[in-house]
Amino acid sequence: MNQRVVITGMGVVAPNGVGLESFLQSLKEGVSGIQHFPELEDLKFSCQIGGIPSISEEFKRHYFTDLQLRGFNSSGILYGCIAGIDAWKDAGFDNNADSKLDDETGLIFGTGTSGVEKFREAIYKLDDGQVRRLGSTVVLQTMTSGVSAYLSGILGLGNQVTTNSSACSTGTEAIIMGFDRICSGKAKRMLVGSCSDHGPYVWGGFDAMRVMTYKHNANPKKGSRPLSASASGFVPGSGAGALVLESLESALERGATIYAEVLGGAVNSGGQRQGGTLTAPNSESVQKCIKKALEFSEVQASEIDVINGHLTATSKDSVEVQNWVQALDRSGDDFPHINATKSMIGHCLAAAGAIESVASILQLKDQFLAPNLNCEDIHPEIAKLVPLKCIPQSYTQKPLNILAKASFGFGDVNACVLFKRYKA
Numbered sequence: 001m002n003q004r005v006v007i008t009g010m011g012v013v014a015p016n017g018v019g020l021e022s023f024l025q026s027l028k029e030g031v032s033g034i035q036h037f038p039e040l041e042d043l044k045f046s047c048q049i050g051g052i053p054s055i056s057e058e059f060k061r062h063y064f065t066d067l068q069l070r071g072f073n074s075s076g077i078l079y080g081c082i083a084g085i086d087a088w089k090d091a092g093f094d095n096n097a098d099s100k101l102d103d104e105t106g107l108i109f110g111t112g113t114s115g116v117e118k119f120r121e122a123i124y125k126l127d128d129g130q131v132r133r134l135g136s137t138v139v140l141q142t143m144t145s146g147v148s149a150y151l152s153g154i155l156g157l158g159n160q161v162t163t164n165s166s167a168c169s170t171g172t173e174a175i176i177m178g179f180d181r182i183c184s185g186k187a188k189r190m191l192v193g194s195c196s197d198h199g200p201y202v203w204g205g206f207d208a209m210r211v212m213t214y215k216h217n218a219n220p221k222k223g224s225r226p227l228s229a230s231a232s233g234f235v236p237g238s239g240a241g242a243l244v245l246e247s248l249e250s251a252l253e254r255g256a257t258i259y260a261e262v263l264g265g266a267v268n269s270g271g272q273r274q275g276g277t278l279t280a281p282n283s284e285s286v287q288k289c290i291k292k293a294l295e296f297s298e299v300q301a302s303e304i305d306v307i308n309g310h311l312t313a314t315s316k317d318s319v320e321v322q323n324w325v326q327a328l329d330r331s332g333d334d335f336p337h338i339n340a341t342k343s344m345i346g347h348c349l350a351a352a353g354a355i356e357s358v359a360s361i362l363q364l365k366d367q368f369l370a371p372n373l374n375c376e377d378i379h380p381e382i383a384k385l386v387p388l389k390c391i392p393q394s395y396t397q398k399p400l401n402i403l404a405k406a407s408f409g410f411g412d413v414n415a416c417v418l419f420k421r422y423k424a
Contacts, residue, residue, distance in 0.1 A: 005182045006422060008256040009091025009244035011083035011193075012358045015051030015237050015345045018059075019086065024362050028395050030371040032221040032344050034235055043200050047212035049220040051237030051346035052198045053079060071137055074115035079240035079351070080147035080195030081154065084109065087242035088155055088191060092256055099156050106159030106187045107152050108177050109242070110170035110194035112350030115142035116201045147195055159187045167409030168310065169267070170194045171241060171353025175417050176265035178245045189246045196351035198238030211279075211314060212236060224347075225374040226311040226340035227321075227382055227391060234312040237346030241354030243361070258422045260361045263402070264297035265417030266290075276412040280316065283323050286414050290327035290406065293416035299402060301328040304336045304418075306369065306398075308360040308405045311340035312347050318381040320408070325385050335386045337398070343373035353407040353415065360405045364421045369396040 010020060015033025017023030026033070033051045040048040055078070060069060063082050072078070084107075085095055140146050145163035152161040160181065166173050171194035178190030196202070206212050213233035216223035225231040251258055268289045270282025294301060307324060311317050321338070325331045341356040342348075348355055363370055369392040378388055406416040 003183050003185065004248035005179050005245050005262045006248050006251050007243050007259040007262065007361055008246045008251050009087040010259060010358050010361065011086030011090060011242040012355060013053045013079040013083045013239045014355050015053055015239060018053050018055060020090065023358070024366070026344065027359055027362060027370040028368065030344065030373055030394065032373060034220045034223055034346055036217060036220045040200060045200070045207050046210070046214035047207055047233070047235070048217040049223050049235055050198065050203065051235065051348065053239045072141065073117050073121060074141040074146065074197065075117070075199070075238065076111055076114055076195045076197035077141060077147045077150055079238065080109055080111070080193065081150050083193055083195070083240035083242035084151045084191055085154065087193070087244050091244040092254070095155050101156050101158040103158040104188035105157045105191065106181060107148055107157050107161045107191045108164060108174045109148045109151060109192065110164040110166070110174045110350060111144060111147055111196065112165060112167060112170060113197055113202060114144050114146045116197050117199060151191070157191065165350065166413050167411055168349060168352050169407040169409035169413050169415040170350040171355070171357060172405060172407040172415035172417055173267050174354065175243065175245070175262065175357060176267055176415060179262045179265065182245055182247050188250045189244060191242060191244055193240060193242030194351050194354040195240035196238045196349040203236045206236060213313070222374055224313055224343050226313045226343050227317055227372060227375045227378055228313070229377040229379045231313040231317065231379070234314055234342070235346035237348040239345070239348050239351050239355055241351060241358040243357065260364045261420045261422050263299060263418040263420050264293060265415065266292035266296055267415045268292070269414065270412035272412045278412070279410055281319065281408050281414070282412055283319060286323045286408060287327040289414040289416050290324065293404070293418055297418040299418055301330060303402050304328060304404050305400045306337040306339070306363070306403045308356055308403060309338055309340055310406055310408045311342060313342065318379050321382045321385055331385050333387060335390050337369055337390050337392060338386065339370055339372050339392055341370065343375065357405050357417070360403050361419055364400055364403055364419055367397065367400055369398050371395060
């Protein structure tokens, strides 16, 4: 079966906006969600800035009961559930606890780590001999598939329910996996997305690797600098993004709002060969992934209007742009527009692909280009390939039809998906 797949609902929990309306406004206005955290300074982190969504205790109670929140200490699962429930409601469905089991809808919701703070809490209790005081939700909050378990139970989803984990490409990969399942006729709808925890126990390893910036602790909003000559490492972030994918036939049948169409995508690995390592991409495989995504989507390279890149504000930004140039065989004035959502929210790790896909689809739906913050000094190696006019510095109204979104993760893994503006 070759079902057409569309997006009928979205939810987002991002450092610069919780909920679609807030996030969209921040994208248009170029609002940064990066801030300084004294806790990181006290712990002697080199990078003392990051992006954490702002969620109050009162807000949590719109999504969880007091009983569910008792002993709850997993930020990633919290973010994932909020984004997933919002996407489900946005698609026109209810999350009534008494609803019937939905055999036609599945869930693929990824993460990198789950419940790190809960793990820490459990370790201290165990070391103190308090095993009986761990609580009944420790396992659920700390297992990788915890977010899928929570969400599927809240929404009553009866098709495939699983969690994927592929480092920074997790969210983009989840979209492609859900797309494939609908195309094959195995599901009518798939709720897909990804989430990430925050805090020193998640970010500490990256700080030790010296891949995060340490130069902007006094001016956090200037810290995330993708495509910039003065980029000095990524800024960590957290949150979640969620999308309801649905067959076009089903969406039209129930009169659903359609944000965009998913044309197809590809995933692969560089195998840590030919220059690829645990932390660096095999450029040949990156280019193959992009080309395969185009091939599977039946799209010509010349049809790409905009790229939402991975672009982490590290030394690999120029390599990524070079890979796009090679894969699309387009450079100079012929190169598509390119933007980096990470300039506003930092690198949200496993959640990055999903949050940035939501940003991509909002740009297609509302026909605008979000700005790249902190990129006044374009990297000289990038400037040789891409003119500054292709890298928007402010909100730009622009006719857009096809957008390519890619993510590249630790372990030399790649994912690229193509979205198209939907016209009835």
